[in-house]
Amino acid sequence: MSEVHHKHTPDAFERVRTPLLTLITQESLDQDYEVVARRAATADAPAGGRRPPRGRAAVVGVVAVFGLLVSIAAVQTSRNADVDDADRAEIIERIDARRDAVADDQQKLSDLRDENTSAESTLVDLGDLLNRTQSQLRGLQAATGFAAVTGPGIKISLDNASYADATSTIRDSDLALLVDALWSAGAEAIAINGQRLTPMTGIRNVSTAIEVNRVGIAAPYTVLAIGDRSTLASGLLDSGSGLAFSTLAEQYGFQFDVDNEDDLRLPAAPADIGRLRSAKTEPDSVNRAEEEGTS
Amino acid sequence: MIAVLGLLVGIVLGFVFQPDVPLGLEPYLPIAVVAALDAVFGGLRAHLDGIFDDKVFVVSFLSNVVIAAGIVYMGDRLGVGGQLSTGVIVVLGIRIFTNVAAIRRHVFHA
Amino acid sequence: MRRPGRSQLIVAVLLAVVGFGAVTQVRVNETDDTYSGLRQQDLIDLLSALASARQHNEDEITRLEDVRDNLQSDTSRRRAALSEAQDQVDNLNILAGLVPVTGPGIRITITEDDGTLSLASMLDTIEELRTDGAEAIQVNGKIRVVAQTAFEETDAGFSIDGQAVEAPYVIDAIGEPATLAQAIDFPLGPRQQIEADGAQVTYDELGSIDIESVHDPSPLKYGAPE
Numbered sequence: 001m002s003e004v005h006h007k008h009t010p011d012a013f014e015r016v017r018t019p020l021l022t023l024i025t026q027e028s029l030d031q032d033y034e035v036v037a038r039r040a041a042t043a044d045a046p047a048g049g050r051r052p053p054r055g056r057a058a059v060v061g062v063v064a065v066f067g068l069l070v071s072i073a074a075v076q077t078s079r080n081a082d083v084d085d086a087d088r089a090e091i092i093e094r095i096d097a098r099r100d101a102v103a104d105d106q107q108k109l110s111d112l113r114d115e116n117t118s119a120e121s122t123l124v125d126l127g128d129l130l131n132r133t134q135s136q137l138r139g140l141q142a143a144t145g146f147a148a149v150t151g152p153g154i155k156i157s158l159d160n161a162s163y164a165d166a167t168s169t170i171r172d173s174d175l176a177l178l179v180d181a182l183w184s185a186g187a188e189a190i191a192i193n194g195q196r197l198t199p200m201t202g203i204r205n206v207s208t209a210i211e212v213n214r215v216g217i218a219a220p221y222t223v224l225a226i227g228d229r230s231t232l233a234s235g236l237l238d239s240g241s242g243l244a245f246s247t248l249a250e251q252y253g254f255q256f257d258v259d260n261e262d263d264l265r266l267p268a269a270p271a272d273i274g275r276l277r278s279a280k281t282e283p284d285s286v287n288r289a290e291e292e293g294t295s
Numbered sequence: 296m297i298a299v300l301g302l303l304v305g306i307v308l309g310f311v312f313q314p315d316v317p318l319g320l321e322p323y324l325p326i327a328v329v330a331a332l333d334a335v336f337g338g339l340r341a342h343l344d345g346i347f348d349d350k351v352f353v354v355s356f357l358s359n360v361v362i363a364a365g366i367v368y369m370g371d372r373l374g375v376g377g378q379l380s381t382g383v384i385v386v387l388g389i390r391i392f393t394n395v396a397a398i399r400r401h402v403f404h405a
Numbered sequence: 406m407r408r409p410g411r412s413q414l415i416v417a418v419l420l421a422v423v424g425f426g427a428v429t430q431v432r433v434n435e436t437d438d439t440y441s442g443l444r445q446q447d448l449i450d451l452l453s454a455l456a457s458a459r460q461h462n463e464d465e466i467t468r469l470e471d472v473r474d475n476l477q478s479d480t481s482r483r484r485a486a487l488s489e490a491q492d493q494v495d496n497l498n499i500l501a502g503l504v505p506v507t508g509p510g511i512r513i514t515i516t517e518d519d520g521t522l523s524l525a526s527m528l529d530t531i532e533e534l535r536t537d538g539a540e541a542i543q544v545n546g547k548i549r550v551v552a553q554t555a556f557e558e559t560d561a562g563f564s565i566d567g568q569a570v571e572a573p574y575v576i577d578a579i580g581e582p583a584t585l586a587q588a589i590d591f592p593l594g595p596r597q598q599i600e601a602d603g604a605q606v607t608y609d610e611l612g613s614i615d616i617e618s619v620h621d622p623s624p625l626k627y628g629a630p631e
Contacts, residue, residue, distance in 0.1 A: 109465055138630045139624060
């Protein structure tokens with residue numbers, strides 16, 4: 001502090017412009033020593049002569065304190081060394097454990113990713129198979145009469161003669177002939193009074209009523225047939241069964257009308273009609289069907 | 296000579312009593328020792344230069360220790376204790392090296 | 406070459422010491438464990454970095470496990486739907502006459518003695534069999550009767566779906582044999598009609614009949630499933 005007051009301007013500039021490291025090196029010795037020495041020289045004191053005993057004792061005391069500090073620091077450091085080592089060992093142990101855990105997790109993650117990828121592709125494959133099976137199913141249901149179908153076709157209105165008696169009403173066999181004629185003419189699907197014909201649908205008389213799909217129906221009958229309209233109406237009377245039916249119709253005076261329709265809707269047959277109890281696919285044919293399905 | 300004896304007495308006392316350093320001061324002890332080392336080498340050099348002064352030595356010793364520890368303490372409060380103690384060690388280290396070099400020149404004339 | 410001076414010797418010795426020290430230090434560093442270069446604070450940082458990495462991984466694992474569980478339940482749902490659809494397809498394949506079938510049933514034999522079987526009687530027989538639960542029907546071992554099957558009278562016998570058949574007619578039907586037998590025998594039933602045509606009908610109730618013939622699958626051209 002006092003030195004700054006002593007040598008003012010030029011030294012202050014010099015000091016500011018000196019690089020830090022150089023400054024540190026230059027001033028490695030506390031400048032107070034020089035200042036005191038210079039002052040002593042100018043004051044013409046007993047330079048470097050007798051030191052006051054009090055000052056001397058202080059130096060010895062400070063040096064002793066220094067020794068004490070050094071030894072305490074050494075003792076403390078060596079004492080802490082064990083603890084530090086133990087801490088370090090423990091931390092390293094935990095790091096290793098955690099590293100293992102992370103590695104395990106990463107293994108698990110990659111396993112999971114693989115698993116999910118394959119599960120996803122399995123799911124997609126299953127979905128494709130399901131879609132194929134369901135469209136196959138829809139086709140089969142439509143063909144067998146267990147799904148509603150729409151399409152162009154003809155509508156046949158059939159009724160007993162107004163003068164009909166018990167012997168001249170329309171019988172199950174008459175309807176069977178008509179249906180057979182429609183199949184011959186290329187019908188794809190037929191429904192009578194809303195009852196869809198399936199491979200397991202019989203048309204039969206029960207006493208005087210007619211049952212289709214085990215549901216009683218009565219005149220007037222509406223027979224809907226989906227198929228090629230250009231051949232259905234004309235082919236209807238070309239077949240033997242068609243001729244037989246028209247002969248009967250004339251004989252008993254059935255009221256019989258055929259209309260072309262653009263858009264017919266035939267309902268599905270009740271599902272329980274098609275429930276199989278006896279028939280089983282033959283084992284080798286199952287394999288064949290599955291191979292066809294999966295190929 | 297007496298100063299050297301004082302040093303020995305201090306070391307012996309430290310090893311004999313092995314005092315426990317308060318936990319709060321423990322981080323500052325090493326830095327204080329390095330600061331004290333700087334003051335001691337400074338004093339030794341001044342002695343060899345023939346400009347040794349009791350008062351200067353005592354004051355520089357105490358202020359070195361207190362300031363070094365204080366800087367580190369402040370660094371700890373600011374969260375840069377590690378970096379600041381490194382800085383203090385570097386500066387003191389340079390001074391010690393320079394002083395020891397000067398002492399070496401006096402002792403070995405080389 | 407001049408004799409090396411004293412100073413050169415000293416320099417050589419010092420350099421040798423430096424070299425030795427350097428090599429030793431490098432060796433020591435190599436043999437030490439992976440963490441020797443790290444200070445306490447570095448180790449703690451590493452530890453917490455690992456902790457957060459682990460947390461991250463575990464979150465990801467949880468997420469992926471959720472995904473996996475969803476996939477599994479989707480998969481099992483789809484499997485169930487698929488097996489149900491497959492069962493229905495198998496059933497309908499039988500009904501549509503696309504696959505050979507086997508099962509209990511009856512074999513009906515119609516022989517023409519002094520007349521010809523009428524179309525009406527033939528149709529009636531088929532309708533009665535259907536009504537009484539015939540699940541698969543085959544005529545003369547070669548024609549599978551399905552819903553769309555059309556019967557036509559010809560000079561020699563019948564044309565069924567365009568294939569000619571002649572007497573004697575053998576109709577195989579799979580279903581409950583006793584019930585199917587009733588379908589033939591009931592009063593005013595097919596037997597009466599057939600005999601009125603001048604033909605004879607007999608049947609055997611069989612524990613197992615194989616129906617090998619199949620119907621050509623004909624996809625709908627005009628009708629479309631809804």
